[in-house]
Amino acid sequence: MDTLLEPLQYAFFQKGLLVAGLSGALLGLIGVYIVLRGMSYIGHGLSHSIFGGFAAAQLFAANFYMLGAGLWGIASALAITSVTKRSRLGADAAIGVITTASFALGVALFAKFGSSGPSFENALFGSILGISAQQILGLVAVSVLTAAFVFLRYRALLFSTFDPEVAAVSGVNVSRIEAMLMIVLSLAILATLTVIGVTLVAAMLVIPAVIARMLTDSFGRMLGYSTAIGLACGLIGMYLSYYAGVPSGTMIVLVGASLFVIVLAFTGGRGLRRSADLDAHTDASALAPVAR
Amino acid sequence: MTGIGVGPELISLDGVVAGYTHHPVLTDVTFHVHEDQFTGIVGPSGAGKTTLLRLLLGTLAPMAGTITKDPALRMAYVPQLETVSWNFPVTVRECVLMSRRARNQLPWASRAEKASVGDVLERLGIGDLADRHIRELSGGQQQRMFLARALLRQPQIMLLDEPTSGVDVSTRHDVLHLLADLHEEGVAIVLTTHDLNGMAAHLPHLVCVNERIVASGSPADVMTPDVLEQTFGARMEVVEHLGMRIVVDEGPHRSAMRETG
Numbered sequence: 329m330d331t332l333l334e335p336l337q338y339a340f341f342q343k344g345l346l347v348a349g350l351s352g353a354l355l356g357l358i359g360v361y362i363v364l365r366g367m368s369y370i371g372h373g374l375s376h377s378i379f380g381g382f383a384a385a386q387l388f389a390a391n392f393y394m395l396g397a398g399l400w401g402i403a404s405a406l407a408i409t410s411v412t413k414r415s416r417l418g419a420d421a422a423i424g425v426i427t428t429a430s431f432a433l434g435v436a437l438f439a440k441f442g443s444s445g446p447s448f449e450n451a452l453f454g455s456i457l458g459i460s461a462q463q464i465l466g467l468v469a470v471s472v473l474t475a476a477f478v479f480l481r482y483r484a485l486l487f488s489t490f491d492p493e494v495a496a497v498s499g500v501n502v503s504r505i506e507a508m509l510m511i512v513l514s515l516a517i518l519a520t521l522t523v524i525g526v527t528l529v530a531a532m533l534v535i536p537a538v539i540a541r542m543l544t545d546s547f548g549r550m551l552g553y554s555t556a557i558g559l560a561c562g563l564i565g566m567y568l569s570y571y572a573g574v575p576s577g578t579m580i581v582l583v584g585a586s587l588f589v590i591v592l593a594f595t596g597g598r599g600l601r602r603s604a605d606l607d608a609h610t611d612a613s614a615l616a617p618v619a620r
Numbered sequence: 621m622t623g624i625g626v627g628p629e630l631i632s633l634d635g636v637v638a639g640y641t642h643h644p645v646l647t648d649v650t651f652h653v654h655e656d657q658f659t660g661i662v663g664p665s666g667a668g669k670t671t672l673l674r675l676l677l678g679t680l681a682p683m684a685g686t687i688t689k690d691p692a693l694r695m696a697y698v699p700q701l702e703t704v705s706w707n708f709p710v711t712v713r714e715c716v717l718m719s720r721r722a723r724n725q726l727p728w729a730s731r732a733e734k735a736s737v738g739d740v741l742e743r744l745g746i747g748d749l750a751d752r753h754i755r756e757l758s759g760g761q762q763q764r765m766f767l768a769r770a771l772l773r774q775p776q777i778m779l780l781d782e783p784t785s786g787v788d789v790s791t792r793h794d795v796l797h798l799l800a801d802l803h804e805e806g807v808a809i810v811l812t813t814h815d816l817n818g819m820a821a822h823l824p825h826l827v828c829v830n831e832r833i834v835a836s837g838s839p840a841d842v843m844t845p846d847v848l849e850q851t852f853g854a855r856m857e858v859v860e861h862l863g864m865r866i867v868v869d870e871g872p873h874r875s876a877m878r879e880t881g
Contacts, residue, residue: 364708479726480725482726483718483724483726486714486718490708493697494697494699494719494769496679497695497696497697498718498719499721541709545753545755546709547708601707604707
């Protein structure tokens with residue numbers, strides 16, 4: 329019990345626990361749609377792309393770098409959606425070029441000009457220590473926005489994830505829903521970037537959702553389980569990070585990976601069968617109508 | 621109802637050219653769907669059947685020509701079974717509920733919506749499967765579930781892409797009877813099929829497609845060796861059996877024998 333209570337006497341840890349739990353839950357919730365749409369690689373690319381905006385925005389608008397990085401992230405998300413749908417170059421290749429170029433730009437800017445906000449290492453691997461009250465408010469706002477989006481657009485999100493073509497015929501504005509999802513995703517990545525770290529955000533978008541899929545065949549329950557698993561990973565990872573003295577993002581992801589192995593061992597073949605199609609890419613050929 | 625379409629027009633395609641990434645698949649298509657129509661679109665793979673369906677649905681914009689339809693037209697679409705992941709985490713009931721009216725976006729269906737889903741599942745004979753995961757259904761049951769999802773929209777026109785592909789004979793008969801009943805109730809039906817004897821021969825109106833509309837009319841009008849050769853690029857024999865046209869594929873061996881005399 330003392331092990332659990334001892335770190336709570338520090339204000340930074342209380343703040344960190346709140347932020348890590350919320351970040352895990354937020355990424356777990358939005359990750360369900362990313363995983364079921366086969367967009368895991370987009371989440372990975374987007375987090376790297378946002379890193380470039382994060383570095384650039386600090387140079388040009390030091391006081392508003394989160395806003396600048398947010399706009400960069402939204403622009404990247406919409407560009408990725410557009411490229412995925414329209415590019416005649418392979419979608420993976422096109423996204424790889426856009427996002428890694430943005431990431432490289434971020435590294436170059438950090439190396440040349442340094443940072444007025446989080447350090448290079450903290451941005452890459454996450455750290456709770458440097459998080460400001462403004463960033464906590466931003467995380468809470470993005471979490472509320474994401475939950476409201478999922479709740480109020482439940483049918484359209486579910487239908488367009490399962491069967492976008494029939495959804496479009498049935499009155500769902502699929503393009504608008506996809507654009508909104510990408511905007512919410514980029515805001516979620518931005519809000520959790522300094523907690524989990526840019527290199528590890530993509531893992532937390534995928535791991536809770538995959539574990540949840542292994543546990544249930546119901547979409548509603550998958551949303552709940554994934555959010556709860558993300559929350560648990562955040563809280564447990566934060567404690568382990570405190571005791572092990574390693575960055576919070578690293579521990580949060582390691583807890584998620586360990587949970588994955590445990591659930592895999594318990595669910596066995598049934599869990600594998602349930603999660604069998606989750607690696608299907610939503611590439612250009614899948615999104616654009618090609619059948620004749 | 622005759623099924624050949626003489627009532628008010630629901631969708632009109634005039635001089636339409638359509639395709640993908642600047643490559644036309646269909647050229648100069650003029651095709652009108654009427655309120656009382658029951659049409660099968662037939663043609664070989666790659667002929668443009670699904671493209672024509674997508675033009676009617678409005679999910680593909682034409683490269684040239686005009687498409688006219690009432691924006692308030694209630695359409696329902698039944699895609700091919702392989703277009704979705706059957707491992708997606710939804711039950712039959714959840715899947716059918718996806719097509720409920722757009723004004724209710726919340727996670728929970730209303731009592732009336734649940735009752736409608738129950739009725740439509742019973743009508744299709746899969747009422748007892750409502751809580752099953754969709755992966756556990758047979759091909760025929762999956763097709764019925766898609767039909768249930770389409771029916772929940774109470775459509776004026778239903779478009780189906782190869783509705784009897786991959787299903788057994790019994791399900792094919794059931795699907796044909798259901799579509800005939802819906803047509804009697806006033807729903808216009810347009811479907812694609814490559815099954816000439818099992819499906820097309822039973823429909824009141826056919827459109828033969830091969831990158832353009834080759835012919836249009838009743839099976840007696842279009843299921844002729846000449847039209848079928850123009851459509852499929854292969855010679856076929858047509859015989860009459862109990863007043864129905866039956867197509868016999870001559871096969872390469874017999875064609876070669878005929879050509880050599």
